[in-house]
Amino acid sequence: MRGWLRHHRQSLAAALRRVARDPLGSLLNALVIGVALALPLGAFVALATVERLVPTSATEPEMSVFLDLGATRADADRLRAELARLPGVRQVRFVPKDQALAEMGRTEGLAEIVAALGRNPLPDAFVLRLAPGAAAEDAASRAGGLAKVAKVQVDTAWVQRLQSILALGRAATLVLAALLGVGLVAATFNTVRLQLATRRDEVEVSRLVGATDAWIRRPFLYLGAVQGVLGALLAGAIVAAASWYLTPFLAGLARLYGGEPTPILPPPMLIGAATGLAAILGLMGAWISVSVHLRDRR
Amino acid sequence: MSAISFKEVGKRYPGGHEALRGVTLDVEPGDMVFLTGHSGAGKSTLLKLIPAVERPTQGAVLVNGQNVGRMRAPAIPYLRRNLGLVFQDQKLLHDRNAFENVVLPLAAAGVAPRDAAKRVRAALDKVGLLDRERSNPATLSGGEQQRLCIARAIVNRPSILLADEPTANIDADLAAEIMAMFRDFNGVGVTVIIATHDLGLAARFASRTIRLDHGRVAR
Numbered sequence: 001m002r003g004w005l006r007h008h009r010q011s012l013a014a015a016l017r018r019v020a021r022d023p024l025g026s027l028l029n030a031l032v033i034g035v036a037l038a039l040p041l042g043a044f045v046a047l048a049t050v051e052r053l054v055p056t057s058a059t060e061p062e063m064s065v066f067l068d069l070g071a072t073r074a075d076a077d078r079l080r081a082e083l084a085r086l087p088g089v090r091q092v093r094f095v096p097k098d099q100a101l102a103e104m105g106r107t108e109g110l111a112e113i114v115a116a117l118g119r120n121p122l123p124d125a126f127v128l129r130l131a132p133g134a135a136a137e138d139a140a141s142r143a144g145g146l147a148k149v150a151k152v153q154v155d156t157a158w159v160q161r162l163q164s165i166l167a168l169g170r171a172a173t174l175v176l177a178a179l180l181g182v183g184l185v186a187a188t189f190n191t192v193r194l195q196l197a198t199r200r201d202e203v204e205v206s207r208l209v210g211a212t213d214a215w216i217r218r219p220f221l222y223l224g225a226v227q228g229v230l231g232a233l234l235a236g237a238i239v240a241a242a243s244w245y246l247t248p249f250l251a252g253l254a255r256l257y258g259g260e261p262t263p264i265l266p267p268p269m270l271i272g273a274a275t276g277l278a279a280i281l282g283l284m285g286a287w288i289s290v291s292v293h294l295r296d297r298r
Numbered sequence: 299m300s301a302i303s304f305k306e307v308g309k310r311y312p313g314g315h316e317a318l319r320g321v322t323l324d325v326e327p328g329d330m331v332f333l334t335g336h337s338g339a340g341k342s343t344l345l346k347l348i349p350a351v352e353r354p355t356q357g358a359v360l361v362n363g364q365n366v367g368r369m370r371a372p373a374i375p376y377l378r379r380n381l382g383l384v385f386q387d388q389k390l391l392h393d394r395n396a397f398e399n400v401v402l403p404l405a406a407a408g409v410a411p412r413d414a415a416k417r418v419r420a421a422l423d424k425v426g427l428l429d430r431e432r433s434n435p436a437t438l439s440g441g442e443q444q445r446l447c448i449a450r451a452i453v454n455r456p457s458i459l460l461a462d463e464p465t466a467n468i469d470a471d472l473a474a475e476i477m478a479m480f481r482d483f484n485g486v487g488v489t490v491i492i493a494t495h496d497l498g499l500a501a502r503f504a505s506r507t508i509r510l511d512h513g514r515v516a517r
């Protein structure tokens with residue numbers, strides 16, 4: 001048991017020494033893995049950022065129902081009841097034209113224009129909030145058919161479209177991550193295979209003098225894992241650098257959509273998870289490589 | 299129980315060449331046996347069957363009563379830890395020094411480093427190479443390399459020592475020295491089998507000699 005633990009320690013040390021002895025080769029290896037991992041990692045971060053920009057309340061579809069300019073308060077009361085009965089409608093809020101104008105007046109740059117207006121050009125309106133996933137288009141066409149309704153505008157169709165695109169993006173990122181994970185296994189398989197080729201005699205002699213397959217495999221497994229970890233850390237650095245570069249551009253976008261212009265650094269949890277996963281995948285590549293080598297020389 | 303027992307052993311290599319045919323022999327614990335025969339007679343093949351480096355295609359090879367021809371792969375390392383092997387092609391590692399070559403069997407067996415270092419020095423001392431522990435094998439003379447191989451074979455204190463042409467390519471004086479070494483090991487109870495074409499050498503030791511001829515034991 002003590003010997004076993006010692007060999008684990010020695011194997012890790014040997015793997016680190018091997019990396020340190022060939023810094024350029026190790027860097028290039030880490031770069032191959034790092035760039036591959038940076039793609040899904042970057043995609044995750046980008047998706048998370050876009051999600052943060054979209055106000056979450058907007059995932060429940062909203063629509064505005066504008067009344068005829070000549071609609072009376074009685075019309076409005078009748079419409080409120082009718083609109084509330086439409087399928088999927090959860091909340092009906094009345095926005096009188098005076099209030100709409102006042103809100104507009106508070107908007108910077110529009111105040112003077114509003115002040116210069118002789119009379120209120122805005123109609124009374126209802127803002128309907130629908131249940132999540134409700135058929136907004138269907139409700140809109142029914143509302144449009146009601147008397148004294150001038151125009152119906154589904155405000156949040158873009159949000160829904162965006163949500164669908166985000167869902168697609170998330171799925172695509174997972175596919176990408178899975179493919180690049182396979183790539184990582186293949187990359188470590190190959191580097192370990194090259195290592196095995198140069199250390200063929202050592203492996204052969206170790207076997208002849210009574211080394212178990214596990215003992216022979218161990219240093220290579222650590223080598224694979226260390227490579228995966230280095231690659232993942234490099235990927236984190238690549239994504240962080242890209243985020244830092246892209247943050248100013250994002251600030252403009254954030255203002256446009258009323259989100260928070262925060263920097264989009266990859267969360268430490270994500271880096272941690274990616275590092276752990278890369279270590280496991282590197283180890284898998286090494287495992288397969290050594291097993292194939294040992295089996296072919298039985 | 300014999301240390302080593304061959305029962306009607308045949309070995310046909312992939313490709314069809316029959317290196318051994320109907321070999322039956324017993325080596326008792328504490329024996330010292332010479333294995334002779336012409337080049338290609340099957341000496342190395344016979345020795346390789348004992349640590350399960352090669353498997354027999356017929357018959358049974360028993361080591362301390364265990365059928366090593368049928369042994370499962372995971373058990374083989376433990377078999378080899380009880381054997382000392384000197385290879386015809388030496389198999390020294392030239393990317394490490396003498397000490398590191400000799401320590402390999404102990405490291406593989408999980409012996410603690412301090413213990414291992416002591417035993418490596420004892421083995422190097424026994425073959426007269428204690429002052430060369432930092433030397434690369436390539437910088438050693440032919441005889442010294444051969445002795446380094448012997449040190450590696452005995453470092454794990456095996457009960458059976460198998461040496462394949464341990465005196466090839468070295469002069470008569472050195473050969474006698476090395477043979478004396480094997481006799482010393484045998485003197486402390488190690489079973490020793492030495493393959494050699496040097497019939498004179500075998501005769502001088504007046505030990506039991508098994509001669510192989512085209513894969514058969516010659517009478």
Ligand SMILES: Nc1ncnc2c1ncn2[C@@H]1O[C@H](COP(=O)(O)OP(=O)(O)OP(=O)(O)O)[C@@H](O)[C@H]1O
Pocket residue numbers: 311312313315316317335336337338339340341342343344386495
């Ligand atoms: N791996 C192998 N594959 C095929 N044939 C082999 C293999 N190893 C040995 N042989 C053949 O088996 C026969 C016996 O070989 P072996 O090496 O056992 O002979 P040897 O008695 O040790 O000879 P030498 O004195 O030259 O070392 C030879 O004809 C050799 O060509």
Ligand SMILES: [Mg+2]
Pocket residue numbers: 341342343386462
């Ligand atoms: Mg031979």
